[in-house]
Amino acid sequence: MNIIIDAMGGDNAPKEILLGAAAAVREYGVQITAVGRRRDIEACARENGIDMAGITVADASETIEMCDEPTAAIRGKKDSSMVVGLRMLAAGEGDAFVSAGSTGALLAGATLIVKRLRGVKRPAIGTVIPGAKQPYLLLDSGANVECRPEMLSAFATMGSVYMEKVMGRANPSVGLVNNGAEETKGTPAYVEAHRLLKYNKNIRFAGNVEPKDVPQGNVDVVVCDGFTGNVILKLTEGVAKMLVGEIKNVFMADLKSKLAYLMVKGGMKDFKKKLDADEHGGALMMGxxxxxxKAHGSSNAKAFKNAVRQAKLCVESGAVESMREKLAAVAQTEEAGA
Amino acid sequence: MNIIIDAMGGDNAPKEILLGAAAAVREYGVQITAVGRRRDIEACARENGIDMAGITVADASETIEMCDEPTAAIRGKKDSSMVVGLRMLAAGEGDAFVSAGSTGALLAGATLIVKRLRGVKRPAIGTVIPGAKQPYLLLDSGANVECRPEMLSAFATMGSVYMEKVMGRANPSVGLVNNGAEETKGTPAYVEAHRLLKYNKNIRFAGNVEPKDVPQGNVDVVVCDGFTGNVILKLTEGVAKMLVGEIKNVFMADLKSKLAYLMVKGGMKDFKKKLDADEHGGALMMGxxxxxxKAHGSSNAKAFKNAVRQAKLCVESGAVESMREKLAAVAQTEEAGA
Structure with missing residues (x-):
């Protein structure tokens, strides 16, 4: 298996990207094609003693920056690491593509170069988020600020496939984010989405999920528009950061509390690990x-390695092919039901 | 000052409501009119030894239940504690009304019986939420799942008045929830709302606030539609509950960790108090x-007492009159700018 990576994308590129890639070669036995400025990549590997066995470099002279307008960057920077990598993927020169670069550009590039599955109007970003019971998949976590009901139904189908095939959840459940359990709740688009999800035979619909219950992790797939998804993803991080900061203050108050911290250090580490999004790799461009x-922009070697593992699981499990089949089945049902 | 209260609303009515009211009479020197079934109220006061000095009972035979359809309940249950109380308020027989009953019914009743301020299309629910730096006001926190840009601008105006007059914040700042700092971010309605807020001369607009920064409490007023506001309000509670549960597990793991808890117990109590929404009273129906x-449905005596204090502050500060003046000024600006 050959995983193509964007060696120039992300805050810590190329060093942490290459370190993560080298670790992935060792631990998962994958081949890596690292796309980016050959000179920079080789110099970085040399300076940091990174073992490049199993890693092939594909030269690309440009880099897409975080501030670039996504679609313009994809169309304009033809020799960027992201565009070259996505073209290699589309041409079958690798099995998956992983980048810690601009989310917007990666989404635009995936859509324009790798193309959408039939039945997908706009791809969604699917992110696995830590939950009390177990992690859940949130989609769309930010790609589309406005979503038509059919899009939410497609997200549910794809998210269910992902959780089953990649995360190994048997018969995953789907919840629609809404401000109440009743099917009449929410905007007209959400009322219609509820109806479509109810009749979507390829998913196990658990009904609306209220925001207070989302962090419980009781449903496997949490579906919403990208504006709401961005709020859920980022607010969860923000509230966690605030609370962890407050707890830290409690422990740092005096000598006694510092001693108390030492007594629960192990448990606190497990707690932080459970909250650590890096454990789950990156976000899949669904559709x-x-x-x-997409690996986190701030990925360190561990986070990037985990994103490569996630890519490997996607390839091995045939998740994209399953999504293709299920989406075709939904399209038939919707045509028959219309 | 006379505060009218719904003695029958909420999960713990009438006992906790009356206990809270009696405490408010003692601590804040207000007069209370408790609306509800006289027999039940008097029996409850007697059984629980509640001092009814300063509390007058106004009889109302019916109760609006949580499951009642809001508008139908307000129109149909003419002798309910909520409708009778709101009518007394409209007739000038009291200065404010506090209820822990159905949010939807209270919103419908406030709109139909107490009426809207000029320039307000739909009232919003404003809720004060604990933040890292300081608490912030979130509105709309759930009344209107869809909001036109002018509504968001009115919310900003009213929220600023509330934070200044009732919460004592000098020159409060307003942030618009959005998935990025740039003014082009979000749905078309949010782009337009950003423009209106920028030219709203009665507020200090701090630009978009990203969801990850909302819990920081850096802005005083956080404006969004009621669907998003419900997500922010309830997800904040949900994530906090999840994390507090996890921390509890860390402390309960073994004897050593239990001992550690005893060593930081004081700090943890302060931490919980900071997170406790009950400290800030209830939610104001803005507009x-x-x-x-609206006091929390699960209000205990302390939470209800704080909601009465909030009502008193609203009355004393003339917040509603200020909102009326500012909204009129905004209407003029918008007409001039159109």
Whole structure:
């Protein structure tokens, strides 16, 4: 298996990206094609003693920056690491593409170069988020600020496939984010989405999930528009950060509390690990014809390695092919039901 | 000052409501009119030894239940504690109304009986939420799942008045919830709302506030539609509950960790108090002509007492009159700018 990576994307590129890639070669036995400025990549590997066995470099002279307008960057920077990598993926020169670069550009590039699956109007970003019971998949976590009901139904179908095939959840459940359990709740688009999800035979619909219950992790797939998804993803991080900061203050108050911290250090580490999004790799661009994964912009080697593992799982499990089949089945049901 | 209260609303009515009211009489020197079934109220006061000095009972035979359809309940249950109380407020027989009953019914009742301020299309629910730096006001926190840009601008105006007059914040700042700092971010309604807020001369607009920064409490007023506001309000509670549960597990793991808890017990109590929404009273129905306050449905005596204090602050500060003046000024600006 050959995973193509964007060696120039992200805050810590290329060093942490290459370190993560080298670790992935060792631990998962994958081949890596690292796309980016050959000179920079080789110099970085040399300076940091990174073992490049199993890693092939594909030269690309440009880099897409975080501030670039996404679609313009994809169309304009033809020799950027992201565009070259996505073209290699589309041409079958690798099995998946992983980048820690601009989310917007990666989404635009995946759509324009790798193309959408039939039945997908706009790809969604699917992110696995830590929950009390177990992690859950949130989609759309930020790609589309406005979503038509059919899009939410497609997200549910794809998210269910992902949780079953990649995360190994048997018969995953789907919840629609809404401000109440009743099917009449929410905007007209959410009322219609509820109806479509109810009749979507390829998913196990658990009904609306209220925001207070989302962090419980009782449903496997949490579906919403990208504006709401961005709020859920980022607010969860923000509230966690605030509370962890407050707890830290409690422990740092005096000598006694510092001693108390030492007594629960192990438990606190497990707690932090459970909250650590890096454990779950990156976000999948759901609805394109091949696996395209967005690693966190601030990825360190561990986070990037986990994103590569996630790419490997996507390839091995045939998740994208399953999504293609299920989406076709939904399209038939909707045509028959219309 | 006379605060009218719904003695029958909420999970713990009438006992906790009356206990809270009696405490408010003692601590804040207000007069209370408790609306509800006289027999039940008097029996409850007798059984629980509640001092009814300063509390007058106004008889009302019916109760609006949580499951009642809001508008139908307000129109149909003419002798309910909520409708009778709101009518007394509208008739000038009291200065504010506080209820822990159905949010939807209270919103419908406030709109139909107490009436809206000029320039307010739909009232919003404003809720004060604990933040890292300081508490912030979130509105709309759930009344209107869809909001036009002008509504968001009115919310900003009213929220600023509330934070200044009732919470004592000098020159409060307003943030618009959005998935990025740039003014082009969000749905078309949010882009337009950003423009209106920028030219709203009665507020200090701090630009978009990203969801991850909302819990920081850096802005005084956080404006969004009621669907998003419900997500922010309830997800904040949900994530906090999840994390507090996890921390509890860390402390309960073994004898050593239990001992550690005892060593930081004081700090943890302060931490919990900071997170405790009950400290801030209830939610104000923003945009009606007199103060109408929704206490938590699960209010205990302390939470209800704080909601009465909030009502008192609203009355004393003349917040509603200020909102009326500012909204009129905004209407003029918008007409001039159109």
């Amino acid at each position: 394109v014809t091949k696996p395209v994964i | 009606v002509t007199k103060p109408v306050i």
